[in-house]
Amino acid sequence: MPLSPLIPPLCALLLALLSWQAATDGPVRSLDERFGHWLAESSLPSPAAQFFADLGDAAVALPVLVLALAYAALRGRRARAPRWWLPPLAAALAMAAVPALVVPLKTWIGRPGPPRMAGGAHEGFFPSGHAATAAVAYGAALLLLLPYARERARTRRPTPFIAYGLLNVAVGVGLVRQGYHWPLDVLGAWCLAGLVLWCLHRALLTARRPGPVRPRPRASRAPGPPGP
Template sequence: MGGAALLFVLITWQVAAHGPLRALDERLSHDMAQHGAVPSGHSVSALVAVLAEFGADLGDAVAVLPPLAVAVAVAARCGYRVRLRLWWLPPLTAALALGAVPALVAPLKAWLGRPGPNGAPIASGNGYYPSGHAATAAVGYGAALLLIAFTWAITRPPAPSEAPTAASGAPPTTAPPTVPRAAWWWSMAVLVCLNAGVGLGLVRRGYHWPLDVLGSWCLSALLLSCVAWSMGRALSVNRPAPAPARGPQPPRASPTPATPDR
């Protein structure tokens, strides 16, 4: 995640210093943005505006909180049921990551005070960089998808990594659960599509500059790396091995009485 941190610092510096990247960003936004109310009718522009508005609304906390809450609850319940030692770590980290979004975004907005694309004056102690909607969507949906992959991994039957040997008589050990590669790819594909829709919607509707969205994505990548680390930590600690089942014991042979010597 060092690249995301470096890119975030570069973008923040360009926004704060009114650098050439900020000038390019504003020119690009003026070419893409469409201010004002959503046009009525059945034209292509009306459809694009409706889709852009819908994408921007997906970054609202009202839309992000329900799926994340469900993912947190399901992951915690499944982890507890399979007796995972650190079952609480990924759900807690995901909730803290989303809670850290306003704690990080609000001071940056107040410090930079960047005006919005529509040129409207900003309130005191507020600004547009970075985008709170983009960061909320990236962290909320990303954490939810990571928790889904985590739940998938811990609910799969454990694969035996070592068969018992007749000499030792030790029970078979189980390999630590891992997230299937297909789950990772599907999670990343859905996450990219969701965030692309939110980011394009925010820029198209004139709610944010493109750099506002890009900076939020870099910040979100740092927070999501903490969630991914918590998953890896929880999965690396094996669940307690189940006690071997005791079958019916064979009847013991009665000792034969010793014959007296004659």
């Protein structure tokens, strides 16, 4: 999956702009909250929205990633790949980076949540931890498992990424429909996840790069000493 080097600065710039708008009581935030109210009161089926919103819960997303970590480690070790442990470790660190980044941002920006979340124990709602968890957990699992896909599956490369994108859109819509987050919270989480997954992708490329091949010593063709 070729990723442009422009992705990190674009994600960082968009995250900064969204953070600014979420922290200030401006027209963008007002529009965002109006759209959030409209979606929360829409006719979208609540059970389906709740199902997809729950996919961003750590209790659901983390076991999926753990299974992907175990599978990648097992396959790499069986194949005796050099640094077979590095891709699972990099994916685990990427997942650990989510709360380390989301929690300080939530506390710093301190955006109030939707009316349903009023009176909760949350320090802030931007960016969405559930949206970031889903994006990074399922994205890391996809990056880990894709190299082990069969050749027939590899010829349809866009398919798993399209499915991954649609899944995250469904999670984001579910979070807003159920009144857990505003739309800007979800967008900010996706920008943050884009940065984390780009770093993970680069780390996986480095880990899977074959090392230098050392030539085997050749037997000398020089004639041996004459016999007695």
